[in-house]
Structures are given as structure tokens and as C-alpha cells.
Amino acid sequence: MSLYKKRLKLVRGKGVYVWDEEGNRYLDAIAGIGVAILGHSNERLASIIAEQMEKLVVAGPMFNHEEKEEALEELSRFVSFEYAYFGNSGTEAVEAALKFARFYTGKKEIIAMTKAFHGRTFGSLSATWKKKYREGFGPLVPGFKHIPFNNVEAAKEAITKETAAVIVEPIQGEGGIVPAKEEFIKTLRDLTEENDALLIVDEVQSAFRTGKFLAIEHYNVQPDMVTMGKGLANGIPIGVTLTNFDVPRGKHGSTFGGNPLACKAMATTLRILREEKLIEKASEKSITVTGDKVIMTRGKGLMLGILLRESAGKYVEMLQGKGLLVNTAGSRVIRLLPPLIITKEQMLWVKETIEGALNGNQ
Structure with missing residues (x-):
């Protein structure tokens, strides 16, 4: 079939x-x-994954392991966040970020953008704008509001003391590969700080590709949370939500999230990106x-x-x-x-x- x-x-x-x-x-x-940022069948990565298969593949989230430490060490060479929460996809990373925003702020309203795409699970789908993805699955998670992407005035009107978080892609992927305007991103940062809300930046598609590790780095803005997935382990499923605040143990978890095999693939992928300077070279290859x-x-x-x-x-x-x-x-x-x-x-x-x-x- x-x-x-x-x-x-x-x-x-x-x-x-x-x-x-x-x-x-x-x-x-x-x-x-x-996803395949290192291309298909990368020999170095394949060899290391094969070795890891014979060593340790799974370990419940209640345990630590050296592969997770290695992945976090490599990640810390690129970004500066205090906490990282592992899942199995970009969608799960977004789902975690939405949960964390409500938990941390005690507020419910999430503001997303028209033409945004954040995933297909219920929380991430509620933040996703396009009708064809949402139709037939309602009612979706309440509390979500969409405003026009790159519209500063709409952002000023929408973001209030009731807002828990704003989620935005630095470059909209499904929305047509549309970069955010600098004024818009900086306005979102200013307004979320003024209203005790969080700024979530979705880098699931845009990470690594723009000449910088995160596309948000082009804007000189520090978000409160970042979501990552796709190419992070070059095809082995993984997702990461980065924050600067802690979420108490037991409030969120994932059976497979941060497993040794995925973490080893992530650490190796990031090491190859760093050693071969592939991120910096991306801009030189643009057409x-x-x-x-x-x-x-x-x-x-x-x-x-x-x-x-x-x-x-x-x-x-x-x-x-x-x-x-x-x-x-x-x-x-x-x-x-x-x-x-x-x-x-x-x-x-x-x-x-x-x-x-x-x-x-x-």
C-alpha cells in the first residue's frame, strides 16, 4: 500500500x-x-553514528550521558543560552517554547504572524497561519492571535500586558522566503520587554543557512527563546528549545528527546560545520x-x-x-x-x- x-x-x-x-x-x-545540511551519506557522520549504535542508543530523560554533554558543548560554541531542552523535531521545539512561555509568564496570549509556519502539532499549528494546514483540525488551541508580518503598527497595537509571547521567523520559510525587516524585529523586542512578554524566534528552517549560526544574529537582537530542528543532526530527528530561564523538572519531557544517538549526531554535525566553516561560506555561494x-x-x-x-x-x-x-x-x-x-x-x-x-x- x-x-x-x-x-x-x-x-x-x-x-x-x-x-x-x-x-x-x-x-x-x-x-x-x-535537513541534509552536510549532504547525503556524510562518511564521517555515518561512521560515528554506527559506532554510537554499538555503544548506547537510548537513555531516559532522567539520566545524563556524555553524548548530551558533547552536543551542548558544541552548541555553546555558537550560541549563549543557559538552558536547552531536547525534543525530536522543530515542531516539538516550538511546542515546548509555547508551553514555557505560558508557564513562565502566567499569561495565555500568544502572538504569531500571518504567513507563518511553526509546525503541525496542536500548539504549533495554532501559531501557523495558513488555512490549508489548519482546516479540519479545529478547534485549535485558544489564545493565539495573528498580526501582519513586518507591520510595525500592527505589532504596537497587538502586544499588550496580556501577551505571554510573540513568536516570529527571522525569515519566513513557508511564507515565501521573506526576511523580517530590521525595524520590525527590533520593535518586537522592545514591545515584548515593555510588556513583560517573551520573544520566541523560530530558527527551525533558517539556522545555519544565512552566513550566521542563527538568522536573528543579522538583527543584533537577543531573543528569550530560540527553537531549532531540521539540519541540527543532518537527518537524525532532533529538536532543541533554548531559553535563559529554567523550567522545573517534570513540567516538560520527551521519551526520546536528547537520546545518545541523536545527541552524538548533533555534536558531530555542529563540529563539522564549525571545522569546515560551512556556515560562513553560505553567503559566498548565494545566487x-x-x-x-x-x-x-x-x-x-x-x-x-x-x-x-x-x-x-x-x-x-x-x-x-x-x-x-x-x-x-x-x-x-x-x-x-x-x-x-x-x-x-x-x-x-x-x-x-x-x-x-x-x-x-x-
């Missing part, structure tokens, strides 16, 4: 490439929606796609969206036929989230291939 009979069936991957069951090769410029059908290329580094004058969906299939895997972010945006190991030459091929498809070249 299969729900995906008409979809491309992938059977293996290596580096920036994947192969289907018929042996066709594709440059994977979406990387599991931003701009142009043409009559292109309105703009937006985003930062290797988190890019190509906004078209027409629907982008038909070009996803066309590019697949040319050996390039991409997807959409909104109806008119081609989304690129390639592995950070991709070369500048390969990114130029991506640019040329997309421009060729847009121009109708076979």
Missing part, C-alpha cells in the same frame, strides 16, 4: 546528489526541506536568479526564494526533469535549501538550470 505512487522514489544519496530507482541522478537543492518571469530573488545565503510572476508549481516538475530537485514556498515561489557543502560552481549550475526552465529551454 502506498500514498505516493506518482511521486519520485529516491533510493540513495551521496553529497548533494540523490538517485531514483531507475538510476537517474538529481542535484538535491531542497535537501529534505533543509540571484533573473529573467522576465522573475520578480526577485530573496532570502539570505543558502535560504533562497525565487518569486515569480506566475505559478511556480509547474516548474518544480520541469526542473526535476532536468535533474534538479526544488520545491515551492507559496504559490509563486521556488524554494532553495541546498546542503551547505554545495560548491559555488554547483550553485551556478542551479541558477542556469532554473533560468533555462523559466525561459522555456529544454
Whole structure:
């Protein structure tokens, strides 16, 4: 039984490439929606994961282990937060952040953005804006309010003493790869501080890709919480919620969260990113796609969206036929989230291939 009979069936991957069951090769410029930041089948990571499988795979959250300590040590080389709570995905990281905000502040109201995407569990779905994700699952969690992204005046009107937290993506992913304006982010920070509310920054998709470890670093703003997932362990499921306040033991937990295997994969992934300076190199590899059908290329580094004058969906299939895997972010945006190991030459091929498809070249 299969729900995906008409979809491309992938059977293996290596580096920036994947192969289907018929042996066709594709440059994977979406990387599991931003997950395979080190590419597929990274030999160093695979070897270490295999070793860990023979050592210790699981340990309940009531125990400590050296793999968790190693992961936190590597993480602390990039960010400065006092506490880290482990889960198994970006959605779980967001769910934890929403819980923590209500617990810490004693307030209920959460403000999110139009066109935001934060996940598909009930709390994160309540913060997610798009109707197609929410429809059929109501009633959702009460207490959520959406305001227009990048609208300073709407933020000033919405954030009050009743607000527990504001959650925002520095670059909206599903919303079309739209960067936040500096004034907007700084206004959110000022207003949350004035109203004893928390600022949650969702970096599940934007971390690593913009030339800095966290995209929020471009704004010189320190959030109260950060959520991470996706590429944090290069394909091994993991999520992390970072805070500067403690949540009493027993108030939140996860059976698999912070298990030794995932933590070892996370520590190794972060070490490779650091040693090979892949985050810093992301900006150097960025591209701009142009043409009559292109309105703009937006985003930062290797988190890019190509906004078209027409629907982008038909070009996803066309590019697949040319050996390039991409997807959409909104109806008119081609989304690129390639592995950070991709070369500048390969990114130029991506640019040329997309421009060729847009121009109708076979």
C-alpha cells in the first residue's frame, strides 16, 4: 500500500546528489526541506553514528550521558543560552517554547504572524497561519492571535500586558522566503520587554543557512527563546528549545528527546560545520536568479526564494526533469535549501538550470 505512487522514489544519496530507482541522478537543492545540511551519506557522520549504535542508543530523560554533554558543548560554541531542552523535531521545539512561555509568564496570549509556519502539532499549528494546514483540525488551541508580518503598527497595537509571547521567523520559510525587516524585529523586542512578554524566534528552517549560526544574529537582537530542528543532526530527528530561564523538572519531557544517538549526531554535525566553516561560506555561494518571469530573488545565503510572476508549481516538475530537485514556498515561489557543502560552481549550475526552465529551454 502506498500514498505516493506518482511521486519520485529516491533510493540513495551521496553529497548533494540523490538517485531514483531507475538510476537517474538529481542535484538535491531542497535537501529534505533543509535537513541534509552536510549532504547525503556524510562518511564521517555515518561512521560515528554506527559506532554510537554499538555503544548506547537510548537513555531516559532522567539520566545524563556524555553524548548530551558533547552536543551542548558544541552548541555553546555558537550560541549563549543557559538552558536547552531536547525534543525530536522543530515542531516539538516550538511546542515546548509555547508551553514555557505560558508557564513562565502566567499569561495565555500568544502572538504569531500571518504567513507563518511553526509546525503541525496542536500548539504549533495554532501559531501557523495558513488555512490549508489548519482546516479540519479545529478547534485549535485558544489564545493565539495573528498580526501582519513586518507591520510595525500592527505589532504596537497587538502586544499588550496580556501577551505571554510573540513568536516570529527571522525569515519566513513557508511564507515565501521573506526576511523580517530590521525595524520590525527590533520593535518586537522592545514591545515584548515593555510588556513583560517573551520573544520566541523560530530558527527551525533558517539556522545555519544565512552566513550566521542563527538568522536573528543579522538583527543584533537577543531573543528569550530560540527553537531549532531540521539540519541540527543532518537527518537524525532532533529538536532543541533554548531559553535563559529554567523550567522545573517534570513540567516538560520527551521519551526520546536528547537520546545518545541523536545527541552524538548533533555534536558531530555542529563540529563539522564549525571545522569546515560551512556556515560562513553560505553567503559566498548565494545566487540571484533573473529573467522576465522573475520578480526577485530573496532570502539570505543558502535560504533562497525565487518569486515569480506566475505559478511556480509547474516548474518544480520541469526542473526535476532536468535533474534538479526544488520545491515551492507559496504559490509563486521556488524554494532553495541546498546542503551547505554545495560548491559555488554547483550553485551556478542551479541558477542556469532554473533560468533555462523559466525561459522555456529544454
